Amino acid sequence: MIIDKAFYLRNDVLQIGQELLGTILHTRVDNKITSGIIVETEAYCGSIDRASHAYPGKLTNRNKIMFEAGGRAYIYLIYGIHYLFNIVTNKSDMADAILIRAVEPVSGVETMMQRRGKNSMERITSGPGILTEAMGIDKSFYGEDLTGNRVWLEYAPGNFEKIQIVKTTRIGVDYAGDDAKLPWRFYIKDNPWISKP
DNA sequence: TAGAGGATTGAT
């Protein structure tokens, strides 16, 4: 079952960040469908979180999609190299978003290995910058509706009930001072696909 | 309009 708009529009980015674990992310690029179970996320809250691009409610040309209503994709380039995929949540003017840091490949594995230039499944989607490459996500997905037919999410019945969620600090946000210590990174306990330093 | 730096990765 496709995850609908109401899921993303709730005013609780931390709750949504955890509920996304175990759901399935799909993309359709070049008529090829790739899918993966979301196993690692990070929450960013624009109004109170110094690690967020939208702190403190700052609207720029880059992050403006975060101020739209939830259920859209926020894509941006980091270090001039990698695109990162974020899910916008909450109602309009509330700049909350969730970074997808890792997925577990489910289908379209051949396509993902090909895009990553690898011969094995090892580490083809275990990191925010490489899962976008594997799934064909680039800047053209900026603002894409997450209930459309290029990228969408789906509930995986039973998954959420059986997983254990680990809460810890986010990665690469040392510049955010005390907010870098917030336990807003979530991942599935013992899952081999989470990103590793 | 120029300059600094980043929600990362992979090779050394």
Next chain:
DNA sequence: TCAATCCTCTAC
């Protein structure tokens, strides 16, 4: 440990 690499933001 460190370079790659380019877009965005900020200040002049």
